[in-house]
Amino acid sequence: MYLENLYLANFKNYSEANVDFSKYINALVGDNGSGKTNLLDAIHFLSMTKSAFNSIDQQSIQHDKPYYSIIGRFTLAQNTIHVSNTLSLGKRKKLLIDKNPVDKAADIIGKFPVVLIAPNDHSLIMEGGEARRKYFDSIISQLDRSYLIDLMDYNHCLKQRNKLLKQFAETGKIDSDLVEPFDRILISLGKKICDKRRAFSKIYLTKLLKHYTYLADGKESINLKYLSKFQEEDFKQIFYESLQKDVILQRTNVGIHKDDYLFEMDGYQIKKYGSQGQQKSFLIALKLAQFDIIHEEKQFKPILLMDDIFDKLDDHRIQKLTEMIEHHEFGQVFFTDARPERTNHFLEKLNMEWKVITVDNGNLAVQE
Numbered sequence: 001m002y003l004e005n006l007y008l009a010n011f012k013n014y015s016e017a018n019v020d021f022s023k024y025i026n027a028l029v030g031d032n033g034s035g036k037t038n039l040l041d042a043i044h045f046l047s048m049t050k051s052a053f054n055s056i057d058q059q060s061i062q063h064d065k066p067y068y069s070i071i072g073r074f075t076l077a078q079n080t081i082h083v084s085n086t087l088s089l090g091k092r093k094k095l096l097i098d099k100n101p102v103d104k105a106a107d108i109i110g111k112f113p114v115v116l117i118a119p120n121d122h123s124l125i126m127e128g129g130e131a132r133r134k135y136f137d138s139i140i141s142q143l144d145r146s147y148l149i150d151l152m153d154y155n156h157c158l159k160q161r162n163k164l165l166k167q168f169a170e171t172g173k174i175d176s177d178l179v180e181p182f183d184r185i186l187i188s189l190g191k192k193i194c195d196k197r198r199a200f201s202k203i204y205l206t207k208l209l210k211h212y213t214y215l216a217d218g219k220e221s222i223n224l225k226y227l228s229k230f231q232e233e234d235f236k237q238i239f240y241e242s243l244q245k246d247v248i249l250q251r252t253n254v255g256i257h258k259d260d261y262l263f264e265m266d267g268y269q270i271k272k273y274g275s276q277g278q279q280k281s282f283l284i285a286l287k288l289a290q291f292d293i294i295h296e297e298k299q300f301k302p303i304l305l306m307d308d309i310f311d312k313l314d315d316h317r318i319q320k321l322t323e324m325i326e327h328h329e330f331g332q333v334f335f336t337d338a339r340p341e342r343t344n345h346f347l348e349k350l351n352m353e354w355k356v357i358t359v360d361n362g363n364l365a366v367q368e
């Protein structure tokens with residue numbers, strides 16, 4: 001699967017752009033603020049129906065314009081497919097596949113998969129557990145629909161239980177008969193979700209280790225640990241014993257909504273002890289593991305979007321990435337760089353087809 005052509009109108013700093021891509025390597029080169037990341041984001045829009053960086057769709061419409069339009073021409077198993085994503089001010093986003101309206105985002109997500117490696121991945125290391133849960137939940141949900149349904153049911157039930165806890169706190173009276181049905185659902189769904197998260201993190205770890213060891217030449221050893229109270233033998237008891245505390249705090253304190261994933265290097269938290277380059281390498285390995293998992297599931301390679309990938313990586317690690325690209329581990333690749341000489345140096349050594357696209361203030365030019 002690859003993106004052959006992209007058309008943009010009034011999308012962020014692109015008034016109008018139309019560009020054909022290489023089915024292998026595409027280098028986007030331009031100064032800071034020229035529109036490199038915006039172009040990757042447009043591709044993310046086509047795949048995931050929304051921005052990777054901006055949760056408010058309207059902010060992707062060019063200032064003072066009434067709409068944006070993104071149209072991509074994909075090749076998938078020898079078929080040409082047009083995907084379009086358009087938003088007019090004050091209207092609902094319009095999604096089309098080959099001119100057929102798509103009502104639910106879920107009907108597009110997963111069809112044209114992308115894996116994005118971007119500087120803001122750093123939040124996966126630095127932020128609290130919610131960011132990591134969300135990251136892994138989104139991958140597992142794309143692979144396993146019943147996981148997504150269980151998770152949605154769990155979250156719905158959690159809300160109801162928290163509402164009840166608030167009532168208990170306000171009236172000063174705990175009615176265990178009322179809370180019991182919610183407890184049972186949270187315990188049984190929570191256990192199912194926990195088991196799947198544990199199994200998934202094991203598979204994920206093997207792929208993560210493979211990529212990190214390769215990138216870092218085995219310099220450091222890393223680990224991914226899944227943490228959940230629901231893994232403990234007496235998790236039911238722990239859950240029930242928390243009721244008093246739950247009423248005082250007016251929220252459920254035990255459950256898989258409190259799970260976390262720990263990222264470690266040589267036995268210590270990467271967040272606290274990893275260097276910038278080590279953290280960046282870890283995040284790249286994390287995303288490449290995601291790439292492998294999607295590849296296995298779909299039987300084709302997702303598009304790889306690498307934003308500012310060279311920053312903070314030493315020559316040795318860049319060389320490793322080059323080798324991975326050369327060994328055809330990836331399919332279509334897009335990467336951005338604000339330093340043309342570094343890109344040229346990188347491409348010169350690459351023994352395969354590539355295209356350099358110069359980005360200048362929202363204008364694209366293919367370098368011949």
Ligand SMILES: Nc1ncnc2c1ncn2[C@@H]1O[C@H](COP(=O)(O)OP(=O)(O)OP(=O)(O)O)[C@@H](O)[C@H]1O
Pocket residue numbers: 011012013030031032033034035036037038039059060061062063338359
């Ligand atoms: N809705 C919008 N309308 C007009 N311009 C926008 C809009 N949203 C973002 N921009 C502009 O897009 C530019 C940023 O583009 P982008 O983030 O793609 O740059 P970049 O080439 O990746 O730069 P860097 O090298 O610094 O990462 C900024 O100048 C910003 O003002």
Ligand SMILES: [Mg+2]
Pocket residue numbers: 036037038307308336
């Ligand atoms: Mg950028």
